[in-house]
Amino acid sequence: MGRRLAFLHLAFLAATIAAMPAAAETRVALVIGNGRYAAVAPLPNPPRDATRVAEALRGSGFQAVTVVSDASRSELIAALNTFSEAAERADWALVYFAGHGIEIDGTNYVVPVDARLKSDRSIADEAVPLDRVLQAIEAARKLRLVILDACRDNPFVASMRRTSATRSIGRGLARMEPEGGTLVAFAAKHGQTALDGEGEHSPFVQALSRRLPTPGLEINKLFRLVRDDVMAATGKKQEPFVYGSLPGEDFFFVRDDSGRPPVQAAPALTAKLPSTAPPEAPPAKPAQVAALPPIQSNPTAGGNAPVNGPLVSFSRSNSGWQATISLPEPAIGLSWRLGESGAYADTDLLDVIDQRTGRRMPNPSFHLDVGTAAATIYLRYVDAAGVTVGPFPIAFDPRVALVRDQRRIIEMVGGSWLEFRNFNGVLLYYTSLVSYRCAIKELRIGLDRPEPDRVVVLPPCDEANPFAIPSSFVPYLKAPPGTRSASAQIVYADGSVSAVKQFRR
Incomplete structure (x- = not known):
């Protein structure tokens, strides 16, 4: 039961180094790379492709980019649930998925890494329909985009038992018609399969990541150029395809405010991409941040006061800590040191x-x-004029950082604290809260009551392995058969109390 949920720790961090100095829209993205499949041969490229696409999106003006690697079905659903909340407050919402995607009876599915798919009936229980991905972005105000580098051969066909002779299992993904204002981009058109490529990235990702940061490239033209690039790189064996339509306004990942005419098509890609050339003229020298005083500690989350030093957030996973930095100005170099001495x-x-x-x-x-x-961690950076700024001292306390990180995640996944399931009766699961229990002093739950009336005892926080659920612990309550709703409230580690949340069966 030690289910890994560490991927949520990257969820929706504030912009680190935005590519646009004053983006007009709020843009959020969920980037998923599934490669380590349990029941079929692993795919080496999707996690690397996800990282590459995330970098390109950050460089194209997306303020929050969440990367999820090797997600199980429950992790994938949790990530989509969380992302849907961010999409409600965004102008642009984008989901990128690399991994296995299959079509059964005309319905497209993305496949989690824990899927077994021993029969065609298993698909609804073990995979995630593409419609569920579209639901996660439907509330975005202007642009909704899903990019699927998942049109590979169905690797489960050989072992998948067919329960109906008329049920079709196709190659690649099926064509679709999303609602207006939504685009779905396939790495290969319906019925085709996408290639992983011979390098570290798929041909589709090489083309997409190259085109995304190009100023003045309207989104429909961008995907047409990606199509040309991929066809050239694969000898016309793979043709990307975009489904859906947009309103009359133009959409740019990166606008061109220089007054120059719109970008023209660049030379087609070959199997090996050339490096991006620098602009013809150097950018104007930015104003210096003069005499930046060192910050004494990392400001608390949520403050609105102007900040003239780096901000750092710490996220814990099973492999260690990820420190994510936001700088107050453009930079061309960044370095750090742990402690008072040693090299940066x-x-x-x-x-x-x-x-x-x-x-x-x-x-x-x-x-x-x-x-x-x-x-104490010391940070310094090199600004756009080549001047080294800093160092800035950042206090790192693993206990404080763990509690703060877990509380942030708990608050972001408020819609999935509790989940009803029917299995030999009515079960009320609170698994995600158990996984983030280091931030919880007390959990209160009520059945068919607007106010929680019982305290649920959670396992102690294990700082060495904080997300694992002990094998002896049962993360659910058995509810009476007629139960229709539940309420939940959390007392956090610092003694503050959450709002009461209601959940319906």
């Missing part, structure tokens, strides 16, 4: 051009080992 380590550069500097973006994150003790 560069975060390296992303394969994304920052349109403000005309140079590659510094990677806005770095990794700390699981056992890293409380310490």
Whole structure:
């Protein structure tokens, strides 16, 4: 029962180094790369492709990009539920999925890594229909986009038992017609299969990540150029296809405000992509942030006061800590040091051009080992004029960071604290809360009551393995058969109390 839910720790972090200096729209993205399949041969590229696409989206003006790798079905549903809440407040909402996708009886599904699919009837229980992905973005105000690099051969066909002779199991994905204002881009058109490629990224991702940061490229033209690039790189064996339609307004990932005419088609891609050339003229020298005073500690989340130093958030996973940095100005280099002495380590550069500097973006994150003790982290960066700014001291306390991170996730997944299931009676699961129990002092639940009336005892917080659920613990309540609703309230570790949330069966 030690289910890994660490992927949610990256959920919807604030912008780190935005590619646009003043983006008019709010843009959010969920990027999923499933490669480590349990029942069929793994796919090496999807997790790498997801990282590459996320970098390109960040460089194209998306303020919040969440990356999920090797997600099980429950993790995939949880990520979509959380993302739908962000999409409600966004102008643009985008979901990218790389991995296995299959079509059965004309319905498209994306396949989680824990799917077994021993029969065609298993698909509804073990996979996620594409319509569920579309539901996650439907509330976005202007543009809704799903990109699927998932049109591969169905690897489950050989072992999948057919329960109906008339049930079709197709190659690739089936064509579809999403509602107005929504686009669904397939890496290969209906009935075709997509290629993983011979390099570290699929041909589709190589083309897409190259085109996304291009200024002045309208979205329909962008996908037409991606189509040409992929066909050239695969010898016309793979043709991407876009379904759906948009209103009359133009949509740009990166606008061109220079007054130059719209971008023209670039030379087609070959199997190996050329590097992106710098702009013809260097960007104007930005105003300096003069005499930045060092910050004494990381400001608390949610403050609106102006900040002239880096902001850092820490997210814990089973492999350690991820520190994510937001800088107050454009930068061309970023480095850090743990403790009072030693050499600074560069975060390296992303394969994304920052349109403000005309140079590659510094990677806005770095990794700390699981056992890293409380310490001061020193950050410094090189601004667009080549001046080193800092160092800035950032306090790191693993206990404080764990509680803060888990509370943030709990509040973001408020719609999935409780879940009713029918299995030998009515069961009320609170699994996600058990996984983030280090931030919880007390959990209260009520059945058919507007106010919770019972305290649910959770396992102790295990800081060494905080997300694992002990094998002896049962993360659900058995409810009476006629139960119609439940309420929940949390007392957090600092003693503050959440609002009461209601859940209907």
